[in-house]
Amino acid sequence: MNAKLNQTEEFFVDKIAENMSTYGVSTTVGRVLGIIYMNRKPMTLNELSEATGMSKTRMSQAVREMLELNIAEKVFEKGVRRDLYNVEQDYYQTFVSLFTSNWQKAINKNKLFEKKVKAELLLLLEQETLSADDEQKVNDLLKEAKEWVEYYQWLARLVEFFESGEIFNHVPKT
Amino acid sequence: MNAKLNQTEEFFVDKIAENMSTYGVSTTVGRVLGIIYMNRKPMTLNELSEATGMSKTRMSQAVREMLELNIAEKVFEKGVRRDLYNVEQDYYQTFVSLFTSNWQKAINKNKLFEKKVKAELLLLLEQETLSADDEQKVNDLLKEAKEWVEYYQWLARLVEFFESGEIFNHVPKT
DNA sequence: CAGTTTGTAAACTTTTTATTTCACAAAGTT
């Protein structure tokens, strides 16, 4: 293939990787996504290793990360022994996948928080003799916890708003 | 102040920091934000240094990063010589600020990309004698560039959708 | 003006993350 053409293709890969890094995804993962994307068809670890110049182990790690983020999938092709990996060909869908898996993780981690804090604070109000100031503080924190929960519920609705594709009704693709 | 109360407050700070890290912001920056947030009023570098147990220089760095991200601001108070820093007290607004400054950066970096690629590819079509395959490839890449641009335009509209607060009309706070 | 305090740049150290090398089990081949 023409050298300049090749260079332009690499330019695309770099841009895709750069875009990905906005999500906090490592540039290696970004480049792997870009490479598979530009390749237009699934690739093996060996091919990826060849294309990136990195070790196969690293490719294995990168690909697993992408599977977890829902931006790549393992595909089967009869007659091919090696694992094949493919990526979403739609930019928008990739955005949505990263956005949702990122925030869903945060939302899950937060689930127990409310209960813990509330329980602890209520116990404090009951069991201990608090100064007026401290009692005020407890009430402030309870209010804070409530706001916090509401905020996380909002985040959950936001994730759903993206995941369901509703976002595209309000911010249309073209 | 009551020890358990203090502990609960720290628990909040940690949660805020955790939430922040979902944006790829370092945990130190996250903790600083959490600390100022829970403090309910502006703080100095010295106070932050005291509160985090970290050096003042690190606080200076963290605070500067926060200013750049639009999640903190320098405030002036007469009679106080030291710089005071405050943070947004609204979770939603902080989300929006981080989201927009994050993606705005990516959008800006992308601006030149389209032109460069298009120019290069068109030049290639004109100046060089390409194989049929290569010519096809050039056209594919031109199409890709177009889609890329459209995607970034969508991102820009998305940022605007958040920044303007329009998002809250469709994913309401309560 | 001599002496402090404040914020931050520069150089250094520590910690964390990314990546490779080596090893090996599981599956496939002959």
Next chain:
DNA sequence: AACTTTGTGAAATAAAAAGTTTACAAACTG
């Protein structure tokens, strides 16, 4: 069954990021 290939742990190394110490200019104080 002996031999290969494949994917991935585990340990080691390299690279990057986070954080500290030192130093110093600029702004304040008395």
